[in-house]
Amino acid sequence: MCEVAGEQVSTQAPADPAIPDADSVLYVRGISKVFPGLRALDAVDLDIRSGEVHGLCGGNGSGKSTLVKILSGVLRADSGKVRIAGRELEAHQIGPKLVRDLGVRVVHQDLALFPDLSVAENMMLGAGLPVSPVRSVQWRELRRRTRLNLDRFEITATPDALVRDLPIGVRSQVAIARALQDVSSGEGVLILDEPTAALPAHEVGLLLDAIRRLAAAGHAILFVSHRLDEVLAVTQRVTVFRDGRVFAEHRTAQLTESELIDSIIGQGQERRADTARSVPLPAAGAQPLLTIRNLSAGPLREVSLEVMPGEIVGVAGLLGSGRTELLRAVYGDLKRTAGMITVAGKAANYSRVDQAIAAGVVMIPEDRAGSGAFGDLTVDENLSLSVLREYWGLVFRRTQLRSDAEELRQRFRVRAASGSVTMKSLSGGNQQKTILARWLRRKPVLLLLDEPTQGVDVGARSDIHAAIRQVTKTGGAALLVLSDFEELAQVVDRAVVLRRGKITAHVPRERLAARHLNQLIYEETDNHA
């Protein structure tokens, strides 16, 4: 659906696609993977030469993670084949052990280090600690081997340092060194999945240098990242996924950032976005429903924002930009250090969540399983927790509760075998609709929504959009955090861009477009490196 006619993106043909590059250590050919209701990967091709840093970009759900999982053997592809280090494998043969034996190593964003153990222990626990004949650890030998590795990968840390005392950038290097310690130079495929996502800006350059050195030593590197400036800085080629397909392969040297953004997002999306909105803006002179003045809380610094009745305002920002904290601060779930908030003209400097709820402010948190759903309780109980008191007579009025809940389930199209099944037996989308229904039944005036459609299929997604619109049509307003900017551009009336706790841009309705938002997010992401 993305291959819109008239696509003007600089889609370069992959460099000589017919000729397998003699240098390539990793070929991926025609790999496909289907999940129920979702074609995650559709016959993707990819190859990486030794000594190359190869970027992999794409929007959320474009299939990057699925490919990484397949290449590391934790997820089985439906069809296709790969060739790793000269060994050809059919889809069903790709398993974690074999892939590892062939030299594929994956370092994930969360690194999986043991923070309370030393660098040496972290390096060697996987590979096996050197032990004496009585099975005690030979510390001296351990240190010696670790020091060799630290030297080889040019890491400035001592073997005895605790990992948690290291700067985060060095931790990433330790994780990479641990992964590659038994892979000789000139061999192996290193997959880095969002390696810089958690890094402070000044440490990113350090890690990028380390990655360049690894490439120079002959390792083939797949660099999966959202941060386009880094992709441009470190890679030789970039493959762009869109909707589970290879949309383009670019040579980085001939690529500009805006071309790359075009390639990832496409331009066809934007036209559709404008037609999707039909709600008129509120009359001029109306009083704002939500006013935030110079709010500081957590990472937020001096944030000011007004939301008019009837408006859905999008909040665009990278992870860690303060987007979640903005919602939490309004909700009374995060302590304000300065500033003031009013809702419908009344002071709304809530210090507790129940005060916010009483005033008609509700929040749908990002982490559905962790802080939204009550997994062990029934769907009907989940629906009723926001209005418990209504059902308290002398005994709990369960019959009433159930019939109300049934009505809600139908109205919000929650697909559940019955209301007495546990919440956790529902799919993500149905859980989210249940949570939304739980709060909307209170008829809130202000909705705070943090990634409400994450992990939700297309059908449920439009149900959720409609439910939000229903609130704003009746004079309410919504503040909506979405990291899928295409969706954001379709749903909201205007947006603000958050960066490092500050609002760095106000995007009016007529300029709302995923491409533009992406530029505001990506291009301004600092000039380290």
Place this chain on the structure above:
Amino acid sequence: MRDIRFLVRPRGLGRAAERSGVPLFLVALVLLFIFDPTTSENFRSAGNLENIFANQSVTGLIALASVIPMVAGYIDLSVAGIAGLANVVAAAIIGTYHQSVLVGLVAGVAIAALVGAINGVLIAMLRLNPFICTLGVYIFIGGILELYTKGQTISNGLPVSMSGWDSAKWLGVAQPFWLLLVVAVVAWYVLTQTPFGRKLAAIGSNEPAARLAGFRVDRAVFVTFLLSGLLGGVAGDLLTAQTLGADATTGASYLFPALAAVFLGQTAIRPGQFNVWGTIFGVFLVAVAVDGFTLLGAQAWVDQVFNGGALVVSVAFSTLMARARDRRARTEAMRAMQDAGSPAQHHDTQVPDVSHADAPTADV
């Protein structure tokens, strides 16, 4: 009872067995001891049955006290210690300081509630680990009581009328049993029929979500420990009447029988959830089993063996059952989607188990 928590019922027998395992086991044990020739006569004697009913009231009260924090996902190991404290305080005030029975009993409950409140502050306000904290309080109380009683039993000066109340009957059943029943009904009412009780269940299910749903989690958890201490005090007062005295160790000895009952109770009636009636069945299951095996000739060791065994078996049982339930829920959810035959694109077809590694997840 209600059909809560069941997506897919294990067909027929399996489901009934899962819910009523403990009650059925209780019935089976009673029948065994009634018909086994070595225990039959003694077990059926009026004295023995009365004993079981009357003597389990203290265990039952302590078990119910422990259930309240557990519904919210917290554990209180100090209840038996608190009961011992109330026991000694009541006995000392009545016996040693010659105050009225009423003053003694009120003082017992009051100090118990105070310790409950201290637990509440430590755990709900200061967010300390409830297991360690209440275990510490339990041990601490034991030491203080040892210090105060110097290992002696307080028994002088307690009016015989107290034990009269304890052994008196109403409708043919000892009065302490009625006390237990009343407390059980109240606990059931509070835990299942009031918004407060439902909030506790929500906190027990997902505390961060409960906080974001606007529940005053710290306050609710504080109240559970307060109530738990209070009920422990009632148990201590009853113990004073029953034994017409007090010593440093009797109250504390109820820790494990009560705990075993609570965990057994979690496997019954509403499997997987701590609940009042399951706990009551648990109390009598432990009591009947220990009584019967003692009649069979088992020695003092049977108490510990049975309590310990019951703890491990009930935890294993409820954990494995919960896993089986989750599995059934998943397969049934998948089946329901397939049956619906919906075009995959427009309906939710995500694998329900979001934690599973091969579920499609959004790129980070």
